[in-house]
Amino acid sequence: MPDRVYLDWNATTPLRHEAREAMTSAWDLVGNPSSVHAEGRQARRFVENARQAVAGAIGALPRNVIFTSGGTEANALALSPGLRAASGRAAERLLVSAIEHASVLAGGRFGRDSIGTVGVTRSGVIDLDRLAAAVQPGPPALVSLMLANNETGAVQPVAQAAEIVHAAGGILHVDAIQAFGKIPFNLKSLGVDLITLSAHKIGGPKGVGAVILADGVQGVAPLLRGGGQELGHRAGTENVAAIAGFGAAVEAISGDLDSNTNTCRLAALQNRLENGLRQTPDVVIFADKVTRLPNTTLFTVPGLKAETAVIGFDLAGIAVSSGSACSSGKVQRSYVLDAMGFGAEFASGAVRLSMGWSTTDADIDRCLEAWRKLAGTLLNTEGRNTA
Incomplete structure (x- = not known):
């Protein structure tokens, strides 16, 4: 059987060898990172080195990095009623964009009656006028806006949103899980109050993530109570090996982000892919008029069924998805495309192709073939120009 082509990097990435090596070393440690003896201090060193790496990657202070079991827990922890900046009032309500990850749409610990939704444009970016109207009246709001959408790849106007939110006395959380490692950013350039990340989107292990706070942000109430781990923000013995792998993966991507080489390479692959897809009559590439992640393409053709297409690609040796990878293997209609104003014919037939550091021209050509x-076969287009 020929080697398969993996084009589902937005769901999860292969484990980087640097992360595997760091995890292997950590697994050999016997100490609890909260113990004061030499063995404990050795384990603690792995955790704190990773904390330093994560903080440095986005311009934060290490003391403001909270490790979690993954992106979903990180988002739930971030969405805390009472969260506030140093000079601000506590947030009493939550506003989320209509295209957020399911873990954000769930609202964290906010009651359903205190959660509002802000619409997006047909291009898949938040409507800033609607955001401004939503934050102005009423008590201070915590606003949650992803940096880049996991389905369309559309990059959101986070810096502009931050100005709007802060002018109204609110606080801004950014889910940067899909953007991290693909485009450069930091806390200062975005002007946000807290960010969430996940390791397995950048070549780290599954099951570890982080909440990172801007300095002075207060009021993050622990989801798990008990011990004083993670500076009192999350009880429970740290997953030393996973955290070490996270830190190693962050260090591995730092060079690529600094040089911009991988971003440019992915953008060239994306152009190659989309030029090929556009040879199919009536193909629609979503969010193609706005800035997107250089690795992400969400497309469809009227009449296409996503589940059938995903299976067809799989049988051809190519791993793709229909969008978000959070439905236990189910292919569901895209709520993101619904929010963008596309009907069922489009929302039920979208296929996502996402690339990563090992994707090649040959992979793209095989996908197009x-x-x-x-x-x-699926569109009954024999005789139409699909070459």
Whole structure:
């Protein structure tokens, strides 16, 4: 069987060898990182080195990095009623964009009657006028806005949103899980109050993430209570090996982000892919008129069924998805496309192709070859120009 082509990097990435090596070393440690003896201090060193790496990558202070079991827990922890900046009032309500990850749409610990939704444009970016109207009346709001959408790849106007939110006395949380490692950013340039990250989107292990606070942000109430781990923000013995792998993955991507080489390479692959897809009549590439992640393409053709297409690609040896990877293997209609104003014909047929550091021109060409065959079969387009 020929090697498969993996084009589902937004769901999860392969484990980087640097992360694997760090985890292997950590697994050999016997000490509890909260113990004061030499073995404990050795384990603690792995955790704190990773904390330093994560903080440094986005311009934060290490003391403001809280490790969690992943992105979902990180988002739930971040969405805390009572969260406030140093000079501000505590947030009493939550506003989320309509295209947020399911863990944000769930609202964290806010009651349903204190959660509002802000709409997006047909291009898949938050409507800043609607945001301004939503934050102005009423008590201070915690606003949650992802940096880049996991389905369309659309990069959100976070810096502009931060100005709007802060002018109204609110606080801004940014889910940067999908953007981290693909585009450069930091706390200062975005002007946000707290950010959430996940390791397995950048070549780290599954099951570890982080909340990172801007200096002075207060009021993050622990989800897990008990011991004083994570500076009192999350009880429970730290997963030393996973955290070490997270830190190693962060260090591995830092060079690529500084040089911009991987971003440019991915953008070239994205152009190659989308130029090929556009040879199919009536193809729609979502959010193609706005800035997107250089690795992400969400597309469809009227009449296409996402589940059938995903299976067809899989049988051809190519791993793709229909969007978010949070439904236990189910192919569901895209609520993101619903929020963008697309009907069921589009929202039920979207296929996501996402690339990473090992994707090659040959991978893209093989994907396009498989798509041409699928389009001819699934869309009854034999005789149409799908070459």
